[in-house]
Amino acid sequence: MIYATTGTIQGREIDTYLGIVFGDAVLGVNVFKDIFASIRDVVGGRSGTYERELASARDTAMTALTAQAQALGADAIIGIDIDYEVLGSNNGMLMVSASGTAVRLKPAGPWTSPGG
Structure with a gap:
């Protein structure tokens, strides 16, 4: 899989746009980790x-x-964007959302190196 934050893959042509794809993760932040992170914030x-x-x-x-x-x-996935948000009444949850456009590339010619 080739990943790009841009709308193209250098040296490759897009054959088919397959649609927007998403990946999300929501994680709870542990109270003890918060305490230790707060101490770190105080001492630098x-x-x-x-x-x-x-x-x-x-x-x-x-x-x-x-x-x-x-x-x-x-x-390949082009136009990848990653966003971070905090959720919950006490901002105790972290959400990371990734999105991009799934594409199929035309076969690389003999003059193109693999992956780019």
């Missing part, structure tokens, strides 16, 4: 706990996005 520095949670949610959203594109027979 990066919050590795939240960075790991964000990475996990992003990976989950991209995995779901890829699965949906593969189910349509896509070999």
Whole structure:
């Protein structure tokens, strides 16, 4: 699968637009992680706990996005956009949403390197 935030894949032509695909992940943030992250905020520095949670949610959203594109027979997803939101009455949930357009590319010519 080829991924691009742009509307094209350099050196490749799009054969078929298969539709918009989505991947979402909603994760609850643990109370203990919040406490340790708050301490980190007070003393300064990066919050590795939240960075790991964000990475996990992003990976989950991209995995779901890829699965949906593969189910349509896509070999690339273009125009990828990733959004982050907090949800819940106390902002205790994190949502990561990924979307893009699933496409099938024309076969690469002998002058084009694989994947690009």
